[in-house]
Amino acid sequence: MTRETASSQTSIANVAALANVSTATVSRVLSGQRSKDDDIAQRVRQAADQLNYSANFAASSLRSDVTRTIGLVLPQISEEETPTVLLNSLSAAIRAANRYLLLAVGTDAQEQSKDLHSFLARGVDGLIIISDSSADSLIDSLNQAHKDLPIVQIGGKSLTPHISWVGTDESEAMRMTVDHLAEQGAHAIAYLSREIETYTAADLFTTFYTQAKALDLTPDPDWVQFGPCTMERGYQAALSLFQGRRIVPDAVVCASDAVALGVLIACRHINLRVPEDVKIIGYGDSPACELAQPALTSIHPVYEDMANEAVRIICERTTGKPRLPSYRAFKPELIYRESTWSPRTGSSDMTLPGAVDY
Template identity: 30%
Template sequence: MVTSKDVAKAANVSHMTVSRAFQPGSSIKPETRERVLAIAQKLNYIPNYNAKSLVMNRNFSVGLFFSSMEGTSEVFLGDLVSQIYQLLPQNYLLSVNSVEQLSGTTDKNYVIQSILGRFDGIIVATQSEKDDPFIESLQELKIPVVVMNRYVEKKEVYNVSTNESQGIRELVDHLVAQKIKTAGTIKGYPGFYSTQKRHREFVEDCQRAGIAIVNTAVEDGMYNIPSGYQAMKEIIQRNEILPNVIFCGNDDMAIGAIKACHDLNIRVPQDLSIVGFDDTSYAQYISPGLTTVHKPYKEMAKKAMEILLQLMKGESLNEYKYKIDSQLVIRESVKKQK
């Protein structure tokens, strides 16, 4: 097996120079790095990261923890994992996990044993206050951690969240401009912070704008397509006269709702307008194109990873809280009322 010493000899550099050539951001000259890497490739040299991790006290692994895999949209999960993976330093692995799996136990030692020595840093994509004990455990272990998605009240937690109020306000203003007078909702996964917040803010903004909420057109969902389909079917079957619009807590449920309307001969948007939340990658490709609130998850992921990398380097940051605005994306699923 070719070793770093073989590469160093062939490149006429020191053993440490070879090691630095494989470290992004090291002070080695660019031309020296290129020459060392070219020789390493020619000799089929593969760095031994297991040995390096022992020497450098690193695991070359970042953990990404979601509140619950069950209540997390598959598209949102996939897009977020892809975005964070692209931002990983070279030679790092990404481990995707569920907070629920660890926070469901009362044995704190089990949580510690499951985390300690496995990750150089952790991002928690939180949806629920139930995640707070898990986040506190990570802080006690002195592991670099960034919490994203939900705003966390605790001051000394590095936190990247979305100003969802901005996008919902823009959405309701758009509905008013389209002369929408009545609305229903399909809520998201029970117990998730986003479920309660989005529904509450939509209802409050509608009330201020003079849009009446039809109580018989309010249903629970599970943040997935089948639940949106079933909830929409129940709303249609229960209401002889439908409201002008249905606000769905995420795009997955909006897709299910549109399919239910199609199956029950309700035209979208001619007979019923439907709007969503998230602006996932397929929202623009369905028919009709979905009017939705853009959740800046890519921007959040980029900021969270940027902060985590600084913490992993031992750098200190002045700010703990970062909030990014959401915004309305207008497509074809809303029709102006006469």
């Protein structure tokens, strides 16, 4: 018997009887309106699976104000700006909440604004915004839309205090980075930042300079460079840092893993040993980090936690709880690999690479 046929012959009352709960409880559990994952919820789901019962959410949405859909608006997909792992985490979190994802990818601010209004017209239960430098044009629309539904922004500069924000504590990430390099014996640190016109880049530069100065690692002005987060940029920047110079850095902090990989390739071409001559650390913890030779140390944003929090906020507010905006910055992890790891001479610290909590 197919699931569709079984569903037509099995009622919500059958599921309720098997789970020994009320039909209202069955409805709340299967619709995601009951957030507690306790014995009752497990019994309901097991009963529904046993009876091949599948609620018709599309039809039920016509009878209520809940459409069970969450809209996701994001800029043109780029691995550096919108990592695949974040999209996968969001998809999994939305599915776990018994919601459905509506995705819109806008190539510019005008398209993103149209996508936002299209989702509003469809009556989505909530919106998730992944912003880029062009998202300021959405502020007016977001300030109006938040009155009707919950909106969560992931990452970037908080566009408006009227919507919730979830992201990485970037300042903490930079402090962890500089502290780690100092602990590994670095004395002179370079910083290859992303373009300075972004809010995040400016904030990170300030944190980098402050932390480096506090640890007596103040860099040469020529060692702090701004540019795109590409491998080619990292390669060319490394050549400018190390070729034909008498004084050179012994560590390089990179704004992305792509930049760090470019630095790593350049060091190999000019016969600099990593990590003995120069230590390299990236940002994003992309899959390429483990494949590099040597493997690349990187900051790992906790994408799964951010995705779960964004979906939790939306689901909580669609069940009638207050829609006060919230702000949650997650501390990232430092994934410690061979590009910065070397046993220190005369030290008993032989800790193997792995995750480090500062």
